[in-house]
Amino acid sequence: MNDAKNEKESENLSFELAFFRLEEILEKMNSGTATLDESLKLYEEADKLINTCSSRLNAAERKIETLIKNRKGELALTLDQKPITQNFDL
């Protein structure tokens, strides 16, 4: 669980860095100091960053689940003590 948390945090960090870099590139290109060559390189980098960020934002697949409970309201668990879920039908 700790590992998963760390992973999540580093993922978030890289996302934030990518976003920060994007803003930086935008500012630099906006300032008009970059040459055409530099601008094209920056644009290429930005395009990759946008793809990274977009796919991170849109990555999650649609998953709607519900927990299963017994009559006492306790969660149904697997053998390794993880809650059992099932798809939730609308």
Next chain:
Amino acid sequence: MSAPQNAPPVLTVSQLTNAIKHCLEGTFSCLWLEGEISNFKLHTSGHLYFTLKDSGAQISAVMYRANAATLKNIPKDGDRVTVNGDINVYAPSGKYQITVRELRQVGLGELLLKLEELKIKLHKLGWFKKEHKKPLPKLPKKIGVVTSPTGAAIQDILNVLTRRFAGFELLINPVKVQGEGAAKEIAEAINQFNQYNLVDVLIVGRGGGSIEDLFAFNEEIVATAIFNSRIPIISAVGHETDHCIADYVADVRAPTPSAAAEIVILEKIHLIERIEIIQSRLQQMVFSLIKHARTHLNGLLKQPLFLSPYAMVGVPMQRLDEMRNRLENQMKQSLNQKQLMLDGQKKHLQSLKPTTQLEFYRQKLCTLEKNLNHRILNKLNSLRKEKLAPLVDMLHAVDPKNVLTKGYCILFSEKDFSVITSVSAVKKEQDVRLILSDGELISTIKEINPK
């Protein structure tokens, strides 16, 4: 036929009904009545029609629209209520009813009192303070929902998420949201999400309802579960005015489940919009940069240097051709020289050939021979000229013919062609022949004169 005398007066139905109306309405006005609602009907006109009953009797009731509008909650069958109103007789149907001005739920007072007490208690504990509010995750991966699986709330949440995003992860912990045991289920569900660390953010709520319906969200057990949750919680109890305790304790309060769903994905929507803006801005910039550069390039290309393909290479090309010509000439000259040298050598070699020498000597020999012959001939000729010529001359001199040329003539006898050398050999009148250098003459002797 005539009416019998002393007979009691006969009333019309209207007269009686009017008498009853006066009697009842005058007596039973502005009264308080308690009973249970049944046959409740909200007419399209906005007026409420229902029956108030208890175990032994019932009375029709109407609450006109203007009064009904003041109700916080629309009552329903089975509700125990206290109403304030007047008895009216409705003549057209011959019925009496109570016209309700004010309607109160029985027991509401106790409920509200309990809520206020809890609110004060939790407030004193500091549970509503800002410092306890946890920030919501900006980009939650998994969203937990504590609500009824069959209620409107979950549908509203799913609608919002579906409209906004193709993909999201949602985990529902199904609970009862009203009635007996609802509060306990809600609290347990919150605890379960925390215990198994199942989600990044929680929505706890239900759709709208009366204050009694929503009361589970005002119970201490739910407030405690919300306060103790490590997972940030958005309360989403659908009600218009009053906040419930859950709202005060939750990290964020949403007015409805739909709003809660919007809040959960707010940051995500912002980020997506921001990225879209950045993308389009960058594209615009790059396009305009490229357009600018292209215009610049086109301007450059119109310069004469670039218009003719030979403009740049023409001069070097000509120089190259010149150099090539010079090189070729030099090569030719050099070749010619060599050829000449070779020819000379060839001739020299030819001259050194033995057959040529032989020929040379043969010719020389030939020449010598000729010279020798020539000399001999010359010698002979000169000899002839030197020695023979005088002899010939002498011979010439003695030739009679030559003497004749000098004026001499020879006299021949006509008869016998004998030469007459003496005057005695001739006679007078004899014919003689005179031979001169260039012919003969026949003459006759006229005189003879010896010496």
